[in-house]
Amino acid sequence: MVNASPDLRTQINQTPALHPREGLRSTPIAGVILTGGEVDTITGLLTLREREPFTLLATTEVLAMLDANPIFEALNREVVPRETMALDQPLPLRLRDGSPAGLTIVPFVVPGKVPLYAEAGPDPAAICENGETIGLEISDGAHRVCFVPGCARMTDNLRVRLRGADAVFFDGTLWVDDEMIRAGLGEKTGRRMGHMSIDGMEGTIAALRDLGIKRRIFIHINNSNPVLLADSPERAQVEAAGWEVSHDGMRITA
Amino acid sequence: MVNASPDLRTQINQTPALHPREGLRSTPIAGVILTGGEVDTITGLLTLREREPFTLLATTEVLAMLDANPIFEALNREVVPRETMALDQPLPLRLRDGSPAGLTIVPFVVPGKVPLYAEAGPDPAAICENGETIGLEISDGAHRVCFVPGCARMTDNLRVRLRGADAVFFDGTLWVDDEMIRAGLGEKTGRRMGHMSIDGMEGTIAALRDLGIKRRIFIHINNSNPVLLADSPERAQVEAAGWEVSHDGMRITA
Numbered sequence: 001m002v003n004a005s006p007d008l009r010t011q012i013n014q015t016p017a018l019h020p021r022e023g024l025r026s027t028p029i030a031g032v033i034l035t036g037g038e039v040d041t042i043t044g045l046l047t048l049r050e051r052e053p054f055t056l057l058a059t060t061e062v063l064a065m066l067d068a069n070p071i072f073e074a075l076n077r078e079v080v081p082r083e084t085m086a087l088d089q090p091l092p093l094r095l096r097d098g099s100p101a102g103l104t105i106v107p108f109v110v111p112g113k114v115p116l117y118a119e120a121g122p123d124p125a126a127i128c129e130n131g132e133t134i135g136l137e138i139s140d141g142a143h144r145v146c147f148v149p150g151c152a153r154m155t156d157n158l159r160v161r162l163r164g165a166d167a168v169f170f171d172g173t174l175w176v177d178d179e180m181i182r183a184g185l186g187e188k189t190g191r192r193m194g195h196m197s198i199d200g201m202e203g204t205i206a207a208l209r210d211l212g213i214k215r216r217i218f219i220h221i222n223n224s225n226p227v228l229l230a231d232s233p234e235r236a237q238v239e240a241a242g243w244e245v246s247h248d249g250m251r252i253t254a
Numbered sequence: 255m256v257n258a259s260p261d262l263r264t265q266i267n268q269t270p271a272l273h274p275r276e277g278l279r280s281t282p283i284a285g286v287i288l289t290g291g292e293v294d295t296i297t298g299l300l301t302l303r304e305r306e307p308f309t310l311l312a313t314t315e316v317l318a319m320l321d322a323n324p325i326f327e328a329l330n331r332e333v334v335p336r337e338t339m340a341l342d343q344p345l346p347l348r349l350r351d352g353s354p355a356g357l358t359i360v361p362f363v364v365p366g367k368v369p370l371y372a373e374a375g376p377d378p379a380a381i382c383e384n385g386e387t388i389g390l391e392i393s394d395g396a397h398r399v400c401f402v403p404g405c406a407r408m409t410d411n412l413r414v415r416l417r418g419a420d421a422v423f424f425d426g427t428l429w430v431d432d433e434m435i436r437a438g439l440g441e442k443t444g445r446r447m448g449h450m451s452i453d454g455m456e457g458t459i460a461a462l463r464d465l466g467i468k469r470r471i472f473i474h475i476n477n478s479n480p481v482l483l484a485d486s487p488e489r490a491q492v493e494a495a496g497w498e499v500s501h502d503g504m505r506i507t508a
Contacts, residue, residue, distance in 0.1 A: 073371040117327040
């Protein structure tokens with residue numbers, strides 16, 4: 001169960017456990033769960049098009065984005081069935097042979113914006129709270145993990161969901177809201193792109209500080225974010241606040 | 255001037271000349287010319303979406319495939335203008351500042367099939383000869399190179415085009431037509447996928463043998479093709495026939 005991002009491909013290349021087990025092109029991937037329809041979330045699917053069977057799970061909204069792009073028909077629907085996930089409903093995951101994987105997920109809404117390529121209407125930057133951006137609660141019955149790769153702002157619902165989790169993987173795109181502008185990489189703030197930032201009064205560190213979460217781990221980190229540098233003051237600051245910065249090949253053990 | 259394939263990305267990562275020259279995300283790429291609309295030809299465009307300006311050149315047919323997929327709107331049309339190339343018309347390439355690049359291309363039709371994801375109608379495997387699959391003749395005034403990454407069969411027109419070229423880069427997808435089936439990778443022959451094979455009476459080596467081409471180089475080689483192995487009998491055979499097998503980072507000097 002993975003998110004089909006470019007990072008996944010890196011992971012497949014670097015993690016021996018994900019090397020083909022049979023033949024030239026097999027993968028052990030039984031399913032892909034999409035948490036949104038942005039380019040970096042869905043493009044990786046196109047590298048999984050070599051007729052390897054898996055189940056593609058997404059919300060109605062995200063499946064509609066795939067449907068609107070014929071290029072994703074490269075994933076033959078007979079080999080890669082597309083299944084709709086209902087929000088807030090527990091969904092037991094299955095292995096390829098149909099037997100229980102021992103994990104249950106609950107997809108939940110996270111504030112976000114429509115993908116850049118699908119922006120339209122009077123306010124393309126509008127933050128929506130529907131199935132276009134979701135998080136996943138993952139449980140094996142004993143532990144509870146929340147996976148939130150993109151989040152535009154904290155809400156009461158989200159706080160309730162994250163409280164007391166064994167681990168939270170959270171959107172670490174930017175350190176500060178105007179980071180892309182300062183670096184000369186673009187004209188947009190993090191807010192405009194649908195991401196809350198790590199630092200500041202309304203930032204992620206502050207928002208998740210008192211929720212009793214055992215492990216807090218930043219994922220989906222932009223290459224402009226100084227927390228990526230092992231010797232930066234910002235890295236020291238997130239670590240002092242009890243956060244970890246994810247890296248390729250990272251493994252989490254309960 | 256490059257083909258936006260995953261290989262390009264490898265090349266960017268590995269070739270110092272293609273490292274960013276300014277800032278975190280600059281590229282020296284002034285333009286991308288598409289030779290078709292298949293997934294492996296166009297997906298690389300999505301990694302060039304960070305607001306770096308370049309010109310996207312393609313035929314009417316291929317631009318229509320991009321238009322039909324909203325995900326490619328991630329390349330803002332104001333930053334990355336899309337320009338139609340006319341078949342058989344010389345097109346002088348320009349640098350980013352508009353000055354001549356010193357290279358002229360002529361796009362020409364090559365037998366091919368529509369992309370897998372766009373297959374439809376009574377005969378999805380039909381070979382067409384229109385702007386959906388093209389080759390490029392590239393000239394600096396003194397040398398003439400032909401670039402043909404996908405070709406379903408040899409034709410008289412194609413022979414005329416390739417004859418006497420200083421170099422030809424040609425579709426090396428498969429060694430033999432049933433290679434994918436034998437390897438258990440799929441049910442399709444090369445012919446069904448729109449690729450002629452290297453070996454055999456109607457193969458590429460035979461078809462390009464007597465055309466007076468100075469250098470013949472296989473590109474677009476599938477991972478099932480034994481010519482990729484430096485010590486295979488098939489590699490020895492293509493080299494004995496005067497062909498070269500391309501590799502990441504290859505540079506050709508006149």
